[in-house]
Amino acid sequence: MIEEGLDSFAGMIWPAASALCHYLDTHRKQPSLVDKTVLEIGAGTGLVSVVASLLGAWVTATDLPEYLNNLRVNLCRNTRNLCRHTPQVAALSWGYNLESTHPSSVYRYDYVLAADVVYHHDFLDELLATMKHFCKPGTTIIWANKIRFMTDLTFTENFKKAFHTSLLAEDGEMKIFMATCREEEREDDAGLGIQDLLRKEEEEKSGDSEDERSEERRVEQQHNKAELDCEQKCEGKENNSGITRESDMLEAEKRDKKEEMEKMVALRNDDYEEDEDEPEDTDSGQEDIAGQESMKHTTVPLDWTPTHISSFGRDIYHYVGQEIAISESIDSYGAVMWPAALALCSFLDNNRHLVDLQGRTVLELGAGTGLVTIVASLLGASVTATDLPDVLSNLRANVMRNTKGCRYTPQVATLSWGYDLESTHPSSVYRYDYVLAADVVYHHDFLDELLATMKHFCKPGTTIIWANRVRFVTDLTFTDNFKKAFHTSLLAEDEEMKIFMATCRK
The missing domain is CATH 3.40.50.150 (Vaccinia Virus protein VP39)
Known part of the structure; x- marks a missing residue:
């Protein structure tokens, strides 16, 4: 243990x-x-x-x-x-x-x-x-x-x-x-x-x-x-986590790996044109999601444990029928793949009838490597991925690499959790159908600010889906405060891995 x-x-x-x-x-x-x-x-x-x-x-x-x-x-x-x-x-x-x-x-x-x-x-x-x-x-x-x-x-x-x-x-x-x-x-x-x-x-x-x-x-x-x-082959079956060896790498990467790596360097240095790093304006006056009431009392088994296999410079995950190449960076916690992100991706991919993201506006808090944002985009959502400025370069590179051809081009934006978000992100403008978060609760000093941020973006018509692996007593304290702040239900669990759904109490 x-x-x-x-x-x-x-x-x-x-x-x-x-x-x-x-x-x-x-x-x-x-x-x-x-x-x-x-x-x-x-x-x-x-x-x-x-x-x-x-x-x-x-x-x-x-x-x-x-x-x-x-x-x-x-x-x-x-x-x-x-x-x-x-x-x-x-x-x-x-x-x-x-x-x-x-x-x-x-x-x-x-x-x-x-x-x-x-x-x-x-x-x-x-x-x-x-x-x-x-x-x-x-x-x-x-x-x-x-x-x-x-x-x-x-x-x-x-x-x-x-x-x-x-x-x-x-x-x-x-x-x-x-x-x-x-x-x-x-x-x-x-x-x-x-x-x-x-x-x-x-x-x-x-x-x-x-x-x-x-x-x-x-x-x-x-x-x-x-x-x-890039001709590594994958042996064995794909499991529900969707992680597999890189077997059918894109032909363009096969022909010119060096060119791909140069592009990655350019992406990491932000030397390319991108939309402004602000969450896109949305005005979702949409009603509560269909089937939400039935979800509130549905807890499904959660099978997410990865068989981790990697390729040169990146890891390959398999969700929504697509190979997703993710580069990590251990310069910060936000650029490392955490288990709750895998659990949430598996849940979204395998429960599309419960959480239908087609055409929905989605905000991800603490997007990190961007895997959850990528999966949500592949499932048809219009996603804004947010994190701190020092994480955005790697986040943007991963998102742009894996979402070409998606119905909506995902946005990447800076967002610092806090209490004064109404002045920078007024609720009348920044409205979302879903707020996603995975492993954003850990040993840091901004848990109160995180909860305040969730409250700010969770308005009537918004659903929070939060995945977390319990590690510390602070996780349990935050969970209690989360349940007090919102109407909550447990969507899935596997021992210390839990996925919650929440709506505002107003």
């Missing part, structure tokens, strides 16, 4: 952590972690450390000081009286001067584990220096990573130059590497540890180490070619 914390990226479970845990669990003999000393860097929620501890390792989980409380709670909750060794939690800041604080003669480990520690930040050189410091003869690094940015590829090249590396596993852009320090080439074979037997076993299978490296280069070249050609 893992508690996430949305006040930081470190408080979230990232895909590489799940991949690394699965690998360790299904390859217990090699590498065997029983009674091994293990250091995890960038431990985040602690999931990898929990699994390593349950597999018999003596684990030290590290991260920045502000993340340790949640990390410690998760470790204690899941390892107490279940493990051979009690895991430790410690603060560790990546850097170059670690010998003075963590001398190599004392801090020696059999394994160094890391998952999704490479992303869009300014400390990649310090991260590599930290890996080098702790990777001494007899130490093996196991690093799992999902490629998202060009900086990932650059770091991977530097990682391969710094260590002896091999690819343990891969699935699309998810890769798990094993590495040992280059000093070990001067060590006698008799001094090698179990971690080196992994490399020796691979060398035996391929005949010799040179053949292995040649084969690895060949595989990587084939993989890179596949990325550039």
